[in-house]
Amino acid sequence: MSIVKINALTVPAEQREVLEKRFASRAGTVDSSDGFEWFELLRPVEGTDQYLVYTRWRDEESFKAWMEGPMKQAHQGGGEGGERPRPAASGSTVWSFEVVQQTGPKTAQDD
Ligand code: HEM
Numbered sequence: 001m002s003i004v005k006i007n008a009l010t011v012p013a014e015q016r017e018v019l020e021k022r023f024a025s026r027a028g029t030v031d032s033s034d035g036f037e038w039f040e041l042l043r044p045v046e047g048t049d050q051y052l053v054y055t056r057w058r059d060e061e062s063f064k065a066w067m068e069g070p071m072k073q074a075h076q077g078g079g080e081g082g083e084r085p086r087p088a089a090s091g092s093t094v095w096s097f098e099v100v101q102q103t104g105p106k107t108a109q110d111d
Helices: 013-024 060-068 071-072
Strands: 005-010 036-042 053-056 091-098
Touching: 005 060, 053 060, 060 071
Parallel strands: none
Antiparallel strands: 005 053, 005 091, 036 053
């Protein structure tokens, strides 16, 4: 089964828009990485103030390969050369999970 890596970001209220805009123009390197399965940027509504960057991978090796290469490019902040802009997040923590069960909506083919 797949693995899930979540980056939990602490984002000051006045930086939320900046963060979302950066993600809107994200590098997109992750989409074509070998073993990449899913990405979601989750905006907090209730129960937490942290944004979650949800990613799902075929295995640990795939995630590591992305982290050691394209990840760096994807985190340059969208600027062309020059100084890296101040990060919109003031803190981040990576959480790791193994998928033990999963399901999706039932389709006609399942019947
Ligand atoms: C060091 C802490 C981190 C911070 C503050 C951070 C924040 C950000 C920001 C603001 C972006 C939008 C692009 C940009 O402005 O650079 C981005 C992209 C992204 N981040 Fe992070 N990030 C961090 C580490 C990580 C880690 C460890 C993961 C793995 C779970 C991750 C997953 C992603 C993904 C999948 C994208 C989109 C990349 C793409 O489209 O190719 N980030 N991150």
